[in-house]
Amino acid sequence: AQKVTQAQTEISVVEKEDVTLDCVYETRDTTYYLFWYKQPPSGELVFLIRRNSFDEQNEISGRYSWNFQKSTSSFNFTITASQVVDSAVYFCALFSLNRDDKIIFGKGTRLHILP
């Protein structure tokens, strides 16, 4: 079975602090993709990153970084020096190439950045 678990339902940090959002996934497939999306109050899901299962290199994009570890089936997302504009719900998602073309989303983590 495929599953994405985001154990942190809600996180609050003070502006400028670093924060890590956890994502643990389950799949039996060897070829898969992992995603992070941001959903601000406006409602649209905004694509942040896609990672395929063969590329375990960590990625950094500005204040955002992602740590992919196949050994622990985790794909964690860190925001460095958080800002109020980072307040949103963040979703981790999984897509397996050998399954139906269906992305499985986690339940999301609501992040509050306090000024």
Added chain:
Amino acid sequence: EAGVVQSPRYKIIEKKQPVAFWCNPISGHNTLYWYRQNLGQGPELLIRYENEEAVDDSQLPKDRFSAERLKGVDSTLKIQPAELGDSAVYLCASSLGLAGTYEQYFGPGTRLTVT
């Protein structure tokens, strides 16, 4: 470039009434998705189109839900009759191709409240 357009943004209806949602995907995107997002949850796929063809509608409650994508561009999702449990945000997304390979672009969603 215009993003995915959805209308209406909000809809309030009484149970047993019909309702329809409209989606205009990004120009050139052959793949179109309808998702339902319940409060505090991640999006769940209802139906996926490749051009005019519905290639995955396994999660669509066919007794009351229907969808169409005439001419392979705009799409309409209908519920008839609506039930209280249908209250959710209905998201439309589009992509150039397979979700794992190509980025999905989401619209702002239609928030449905059934009273």
